[in-house]
Amino acid sequence: MKHVPDPNLPVELDGGRLRRDGVQCVLDPGDEFGVEAGLRLVEEHGGEVTLVSMGPPAAAEAIKRGLSMGAHRGLLISDDALAGADALATATVLAAALGGRDFDLIIAGVESTDGYTGTMPSTLAELLGLPQLTFATSLSVTGSSVRVDRQSPDGYQVVECPLPALVTVTAGVNEPRYPSFKGIMAAKKKPMEELALGDLAVELDVRQKVVQVTQAEERRAGQVVAADGDTAGRIADLLAEAKVI
Template sequence: MNIVVLVKQVPDSSAERSLRSDDNTVDRESANNVINEMDEYAIEEALKLQEAHGGEVTLLSMGPERATEAIRKGLQMGPDKGVHIVDDALAGSCALATSKVLAAALRTLSPDLILCGAEATDARGQVVPQMVAERLGAPALTGTRKLTVDGTSLTAERQTEEGYEVLTASTPAVVSVWDTINEPRFPSFKGIMAAKKKPIQTLTLADLGIAADEVGATGASTAVVEHSKRPPRAAGTRVEDSGEGGLALVEFLSSEKFV
């Protein structure tokens, strides 16, 4: 089974993140950039399927030169190789453009199964997996908490607020996963050392037949026009109960339209 896992380098969600003042995009230069946490669960699922069914696992990422760090980090877990789409024109790409580029690269790889995290922690859009599937004309099994593969047949449990839904499809397909699907393995020392020598292929927009004005800020369908920092938390309202505290509470709840 030929499995491709989409991975993304994102600013560490445990640290403070900010937007650039010149173009209102995420400031990635000053951030501590790491592999998207949800993608690690997708990598783990790919490796489990590889162990059960054989085949090859490839990591695919789109991003600047430094995104190679995220690919190498993922390769430490055990995948066979990486593919890095890197081009200066990609900076500022929206979800639509991102899905177009990823789909073009996936066509060159001809995977049986495409795995990815259900969301990236920088944008939290939860739309790229569906967009990629639409561009490829493939089924999208999104928000998966359990995946079963039987030959070319896939069965997924889609996590919902009320429980789960059972979905079935045939390969090739796109499957996005939540962190409830498994527990990612820790890279071994052997895996860390081996990852340094694993091949990473580089692709540009020209390689994929995509024009520069179709992506990046120029080709973006959406843009952040203004941003401001979250205002400091204001002090709460305190009422000294001198016998009419209950009335004051009701008046406050009423003013805030809670009652």
């Protein structure tokens, strides 16, 4: 899961990257669906949900939000040297932190609401030697296999694979619960493990960097009018001018 600038606020940039300091951050709304999916699976099959995030110390707030929804424990990987990590570096760190641990399923959002990169989960799956089921709009576990409906350009496909595996979920896979007061109180006592880069045997080499930032030519707003008796005629005029009717 990821702690991201609140997507309901205007985007602030700093040298082509999203500004995070001094900006209101929240648990990525896309990740709430992943937390909910995990909680439902353990309610049905037993087990525990561990929340994992890489980010600045404040990312602990994102984990706490998930703990207050009902997850069992948290793991935060935080280190100044990780600022600006790209998808490969992030996946490398997560793989080092998760490799060797006992789990059946890793659940992630399809893409973060801030970076929209959308490749970190599949890179992580490859590094851990796991199959991946991405773009899941529904998710179920039966025995030792996991099955999803996977979005595709013209509909969906049903895809299944044996556990352990990695799944990415879309918004719409479920309706995330709100933390209860009891959940919020309980979250304060739940275990939270913290790791720094020195605790993991990884070498990072970020090989993409922003070299230039420019403003795009903005599309200019045209006329905005209140709907009246002429509105449909004016839209039809525009269609005719464009020679589409």
